Amino acid sequence: MSNFLNDKAVERLRIAEALPEFSGTRYILREFLARGGMGTVYTAEDKTLNRRVAIKILDSSDLHGALEERLLREARVLAKLEHPGIVPVHDAGTLADGRVFYVMKFVEGSRVDQSVASVSSLPERLRLFLRICETVSFAHSRGILHRDLKPANVMVGAFGEVLVMDWGLAKILQSDAPRSSEETIVSTAPHSDTIAVAPATEITSPTQDGMVMGTPGFMSPEQAQGKSSSLDVRTDIFSLGKLLEVMVKPAKNSTAFRIPRVLRAICEKACAENLTDRYGSVSALAADISQYLDGMPVSAHRENLWERTQRFYIRYQAAILLITVYLLMRTLFVFFDRP
Amino acid sequence: MNKIVLGLLVGALLGAIDGGTAWFTPAVRPAIVGIIIGSTFKGLLAGVAAGIFARKVNSVLLGILFGLAVGFVLAFLVALMQHGYYIDIIVPGSIVGGLVGWATQRYGAPAAATAPAR
Numbered sequence: 428m429s430n431f432l433n434d435k436a437v438e439r440l441r442i443a444e445a446l447p448e449f450s451g452t453r454y455i456l457r458e459f460l461a462r463g464g465m466g467t468v469y470t471a472e473d474k475t476l477n478r479r480v481a482i483k484i485l486d487s488s489d490l491h492g493a494l495e496e497r498l499l500r501e502a503r504v505l506a507k508l509e510h511p512g513i514v515p516v517h518d519a520g521t522l523a524d525g526r527v528f529y530v531m532k533f534v535e536g537s538r539v540d541q542s543v544a545s546v547s548s549l550p551e552r553l554r555l556f557l558r559i560c561e562t563v564s565f566a567h568s569r570g571i572l573h574r575d576l577k578p579a580n581v582m583v584g585a586f587g588e589v590l591v592m593d594w595g596l597a598k599i600l601q602s603d604a605p606r607s608s609e610e611t612i613v614s615t616a617p618h619s620d621t622i623a624v625a626p627a628t629e630i631t632s633p634t635q636d637g638m639v640m641g642t643p644g645f646m647s648p649e650q651a652q653g654k655s656s657s658l659d660v661r662t663d664i665f666s667l668g669k670l671l672e673v674m675v676k677p678a679k680n681s682t683a684f685r686i687p688r689v690l691r692a693i694c695e696k697a698c699a700e701n702l703t704d705r706y707g708s709v710s711a712l713a714a715d716i717s718q719y720l721d722g723m724p725v726s727a728h729r730e731n732l733w734e735r736t737q738r739f740y741i742r743y744q745a746a747i748l749l750i751t752v753y754l755l756m757r758t759l760f761v762f763f764d765r766p
Numbered sequence: 767m768n769k770i771v772l773g774l775l776v777g778a779l780l781g782a783i784d785g786g787t788a789w790f791t792p793a794v795r796p797a798i799v800g801i802i803i804g805s806t807f808k809g810l811l812a813g814v815a816a817g818i819f820a821r822k823v824n825s826v827l828l829g830i831l832f833g834l835a836v837g838f839v840l841a842f843l844v845a846l847m848q849h850g851y852y853i854d855i856i857v858p859g860s861i862v863g864g865l866v867g868w869a870t871q872r873y874g875a876p877a878a879a880t881a882p883a884r
Contacts, residue, residue, distance in 0.1 A: 749830070
């Protein structure tokens with residue numbers, strides 16, 4: 428065949444051949460978006476509602492049903508997390524060839540690290556980070572760990588909306604369902620830098636020690652060591668700390684701002700090697716960021732007298748200046764009005 | 767605290783203190799009580815104006831500028847009535863207005879939202 432067709436044409440034919448068949452559904456496939464460990468994401472048109480959607484489809488038909496179960500479980504995790512910061516799932520189903528898919532909102536925007544590169548204000552970047560914290564905190568309140576928080580998995584929409592994406596490695600800590608209390612969805616991330624190394628038996632629902640799931644550079648030490656049983660909300664806090672480091676890092680050759688010492692201390696506390704040294708909850712981390720933004724002391728940094736004075740001055744700068752001018756004027760009047 | 771009530775209280779307190787500083791000017795010391803009462807009233811007016819402004823505009827800088835302007839106008843009117851001491855009255859009066867504007871923006875609570883009618 429390659430004698431008659433060039434490589435590009437062959438590749439196009441391969442892609443066309445691999446495209447899932449959506450006849451009989453309300454969706455018209457548009458274009459390839461991303462590929463993950465076991466699924467591919469496409470954009471599609473919802474004929475009924477006349478809107479663009481994203482569809483994640485299992486790469487191949489699954490004889491044992493385990494991959495199907497994983498993909499459906501990921502869809503269920505997303506469906507369970509109804510929050511403005513989490514991409515909503517609209518539909519799920521099975522194609523004629525047996526492949527499972529689920530339909531979600533199509534998100535237009537950019538990765539958070541690309542988005543903050545154009546933001547020169549540090550407080551603005553931190554407020555963006557606080558919105559990520561809100562979403563993750565919500566997921567934790569529903570008993571779900573993300574386990575793969577990184578810049579590639581946080582999108583900022585055209586109107587500044589923040590969306591935490593790719594819950595493919597999510598872990599359910601407390602399940603409402605009567606099944607295992609520790610379900611795991613493994614290796615569905617559409618980004619190639621995510622690793623999911625596990626024994627052949629990883630398909631089973633409960634998380635097993637020895638599995639390494641996450642992204643190097645963002646996963647916590649306990650995640651990297653495959654200690655699945657010791658994972659809790661502090662695992663996501665570690666990743667959030669790493670994400671914060673990325674988000675507050677000034678652009679190359681930029682002199683817009685330097686990372687303040689207090690903020691570095693917050694990052695260090697969130698990314699502490701030891702679980703017990705980290706923040707106990709995402710809301711505690713967010714509280715420290717809010718305190719920093721309000722010019723208040725933070726739990727991660729014990730400030731000296733000079734730093735305290737500086738912070739006090741910055742916080743009450745306007746009032747201090749006005750009072751100083753007032754006192755100065757009054758003093759001058761007292762001396763000049765003397766007979 | 768409600769922005770207008772806060773403006774009222776801070777304005778009255780700072781106005782009274784501002785009036786009290788007239789004690790350091792021996793020439794006007796005999797009229798100190800009247801000055802304190804007048805200055806407190808001036809502070810009250812500036813406070814209410816700054817409070818109303820803070821309910822409509824959420825900006826510390828604009829709040830200070832508005833307070834300075836209101837303080838300036840009120841102090842200028844007082845100085846006109848006194849036929850003198852223009853700088854002694856206008857400069858501190860404007861600064862007091864600025865401080866009240868800052869306080870209402872910084873510490874005033876927004877008005878409670880009303881429930882939608884059914």
